[in-house]
Amino acid sequence: MTERARSPHNPQDTHGAPQQSPQDAPSVQNAPMAPPLRNAGTSGRAQPDTGRAAPDAVSCTGLSYSFGRTKAVDGIDLSVASGEVFGLLGPNGAGKSTAIRCLTTLLPVPYGMVRIFGHDAARERMSVRRLLGYVPQQLSADASLTGRENVALFARLFDVRRRERRARVTLALEAVGLADAADRMAGTYSGGMVRRLELAQALVSAPRLLMLDEPTIGLDPIARTSVWKHITAIRAATGMTVLVTTHYMDEADQYCDRVALMHRGRIRALGTPEQLKAALRDRDDTGHDGGDGRAAPTLEDVFRDVVGGDLGGALGGAGSTGENGAGEEGGDFRDVLRTRRTASRVG
């Protein structure tokens, strides 16, 4: 994995984003993935200019976005190498979802520059969309359809060729471990299965970059592990780049190659989990040296150190059981709906 971390502590300058009213912004609540997506990885149609080194999957400089007077994203710089699993971490309201929506083109890029595999997200929106799979925080599966029908619907929306559709739907369902449940109504699925179904919906277009907004929110630890196991296996099998937002620090530590710690719209630290923890451990004044019987620092310790005592209980760590106290497989479909609505409201 290419190591392109900047400094572990990377406070950003304020950028003067314009005041933008919520009415000015496109409505993205519960927006379906923007169609049509194609298998750009194999068609080659969406490839940028050749003759230069392969571009980063994501390259973003000075990105800012405001909802009225609320500066949700405040001048962030980010690059994600092709093939990385990159985590955008932060508590509720940090600006993660807004940032990821700008990257997907669901929100405009009023200030700054966003490039996806070299394509300008402001000027080449359709080229960018063809490269992406996106699983929003809001529920995108339909309880009244079977798992297979849910994925087939996305295959049509994303313009997967008719003759390939059936095989691609089956492959996507197999990739997330839902082959046996494919012909059951999604309304009978557990929370973990619903999330894996949404992953299959995003995978059916064979995207080069998979963006997941809080993929494990509201799930219990077993269901969370299962979702991550499938994400990791899919990445290993396809080389797909994965950009994930989460407020579960333990998951990011375990599964992400690099992370950016985001707070109040800015990136406060960026690097591999090991780099960030080592930087804290090596400092004299933190009480986290890991060598004298005291606990080695966690990513959550790093975050608290970077932002000060400004987090309250907003971060999820090891042993978090999810907001809904769901059962072993993450509650049922109605639990998922309730949890995501709540998560959306408190955001």
Ligand SMILES: Nc1ncnc2c1ncn2[C@@H]1O[C@H](COP(=O)(O)OP(=O)(O)OP(=O)(O)O)[C@@H](O)[C@H]1O
């Ligand atoms: N549609 C909107 N209208 C007005 N303000 C919004 C809107 N969406 C987000 N915000 C505000 O922008 C800020 C960043 O929110 P955002 O959802 O991007 O954070 P987040 O880190 O993704 O948190 P969460 O995980 O809870 O969604 C918050 O102050 C939030 O209240």
